[in-house]
Amino acid sequence: MNPKDPTLHPETLAAQGLGRVAQPYADIVPPIHVSTTYERSGDGTYPGGRVYSRADNPGYDQPEALIAALEGAPSAMLFASGQAASAAVFQSLAAGDRVLAPRNMYWAFRKWLLEFAVPWGLVVDFYDNADPGDLAKRVGEKKTRLVWVETPANPTWDVTDIADAARAVHAAGAVLAVDSTCATPVLTRPIELGADLVMHSATKYLNGHSDVIAGVLATARDDDLWKRIRYVRGGGGAILGPFEAALLMRGMRTLHLRVKAASTNALAIARHFEKDKRFSHVLYPGLASHPASAIAVRQMSGGFGGMLSLRVAAGEQASKDFTARLKVFKRATSLGSVESLAEHRASVEGPGTFCPADLVRLSVGIEHVDDLINDIEQAIS
The missing domain is CATH 3.90.1150.10 (Aspartate Aminotransferase, domain 1)
Known part of the structure; x- marks a missing residue:
């Protein structure tokens, strides 16, 4: 099954897990890969394309490909939690970079920004996401590296116009990242509206059964920022376990x-x-x-x-x-x-x-x- 086949609906891609079957047994449900390390060939190369599971795991391939297909993204990355996925975006920036975040947002991540990102060296300012014009006003006040949008925003469910935000953010030379956890790709596809990055706390709707802690990022392009985020994931060890990846894949089918x-x-x-x-x-x-x-x-x-x-x-x-x-x-x-x-x-x-x-x-x-x-x-x- 080709996830870019325009004749296939997202419901079909999700229900069939992209329609992939595992070899050599033609498993309908993908196998769980628990190995942490992989053997080199005699010449020092890796015939399976894997080195060490802190950088990646074969069990990520199918859920990441499915999320990318649902978001209309070229690539997606699984993380140990939504917090880890969100943090990786900001950890990929440089000390001194200015970022904008909404005043009304997921409380635990707002607290992380203030108690970790600010002491670490980022300049964190907030805009009023209940005011449609405040984001555009504030992004132009000072040089900004990244703008974070959460829509609908927890817990008052303010809605930010992603397309309008993208125009303002890109005009200022910044990157737009959208926390789309509560909308899910079923209801909103931020990349189609101009977002550069999309984050989901996959613990929530993507898994949907209160039995997995997981996070995911999807990107509009495989650029230097995305490569930096991939390094942050592996270097910091913010990886998802193989069993959790399998449960997440199971949850996304429905x-x-x-x-x-x-x-x-x-x-x-x-x-x-x-x-x-x-x-x-x-x-x-x-x-x-x-x-x-x-x-x-x-x-x-x-x-x-x-x-x-x-x-x-x-x-x-x-x-x-x-x-x-x-x-x-x-x-x-x-x-x-x-x-x-x-x-x-x-x-x-x-x-x-x-x-x-x-x-x-x-x-x-x-x-x-x-x-x-x-x-x-x-x-x-």
Whole structure:
């Protein structure tokens, strides 16, 4: 199966794992390669093309090729986690380089930027991703090496126009990297919109079963920056284990079914509670009331994702009590899996969080939507 065959849909590529079969037994499921090292020939060359698994592993080939095909990218790289994948982008830069990141973003990575990247020597500035013009304004203020976009952005689900961002970033001579974890390649393909790099916490939707920690980067071109990132992965040892790579490949076979089911459920929940006075805000890009709904409609195809947040009108303690009363939603950190999760996000992020104190983040799974709606109803009553 050729991943560039225009007659094949992404759903087919994912479900069949690119249609590859392993030799010599014609395995439908790719084998797991656990060897850490590979034998040289007598002349010192490597007939299998592998040297040492800290640099690469044969088990990466198929999931990386599938992700690249789904993203429309020439190449993709697996990492030990989404954090490792994100960090590798910034670690490939030089001390003194200025980078821009969104004010509203995944909290753990924002903390890493401030507590590691800044002391290491990067200049990290933030733009307001709730303001459509702020990125373009700030990227032109000073020489910038890289701009990080997260869309939809955790946990208020601000949506950034990737195409507009790409024009502004490239005009400033910078690189655009997009965290597309919550959109997935099912709903958004950032490279087609002008992004240079795409990151996924593959722990989330790509795997989708709460049993793998993994990350991935995809690139628009195999350039010097991409080569530097590849060195950072191997040199720093931020590699994925062979069993995790196999589980990730397994999870991606159902990616389209899961994302579409979760998106359908999330939209139904958002519409059901949109005008409910017990919630001051229902934050979901698929609602016409969302400030960036026009961008979401233009940029996201086939749904708006499984993530939404509810702000409880009665305030912080009521939002904690609401979370505690949920029965079908599991109170757990993470997102993008088949089961629905909920958390009082400000408590998780802790001191210094920008998250509203009354916000409950929901990762909507693929259960029957009536059960999820009924669970919210009984918990908020």
